[in-house]
Amino acid sequence: MKQDLKKKYVRQAAVIKAMAHPTRLLILNSLKKKETCVCELRDLVGDDISTVSKHLLVLKNAGLVAARREGNWLHYRLTCPCVLEFAECIATLEPQNV
């Protein structure tokens, strides 16, 4: 694979990988509607708060979300709402072996 092309796909894959988890998709779709604090996301997701925090870290490292502090709370928001646009497309796919 050519080096510049490779670099491009490595970067893209990193972002896509960050999206590739049911909990993180739920979080992203929730943030699409409004900024949300971690504890509210924990209630939505139902996992341990440390687990939710790690998912948010993954999304943040990918550049998909950002946080804003207000008092004790950190409000997370989507940085790029368009990343969810292809979900509809995916819904049309017929799985072969799932």
Added chain:
Amino acid sequence: MKQDLKKKYVRQAAVIKAMAHPTRLLILNSLKKKETCVCELRDLVGDDISTVSKHLLVLKNAGLVAARREGNWLHYRLTCPCVLEFAECIATLEPQNV
């Protein structure tokens, strides 16, 4: 997480996960242009052919590609070209820690 919602995101995440690898993105983008046999993809990718074959299996299981046999060759094709549409969107993201 509600069960029906969960199921939906599990399915979506499986497809997205299948896309979340540089080599598989390269393969998908190549197939976007035309049907391609495995050996041609191996030349493009540069990995062992068994590795390429496994990547194709992942994509096939996700429902992203399908194959057609012609003599000794298996020609793979994209089943859903729209899955690559959001690549442009991703390119605009600023990574935080990558």
Added chain:
DNA sequence: CATCTATTTGGCTATTTGGCAAAATAGAAG
């Protein structure tokens, strides 16, 4: 049938991931 070619599968290893619980941190408030 035997052989050839394209592709897949199995076995192995090293690495990454997701989850929880416990400990650490950051900022607000007394």
Added chain:
DNA sequence: CTTCTATTTTGCCAAATAGCCAAATAGATG
């Protein structure tokens, strides 16, 4: 400074992943 609350980090473990090589398979062809 101490305490409180929201969040992150660390440590641990089980499970999944990517890659190579070797072996197996599926058709085509002699």
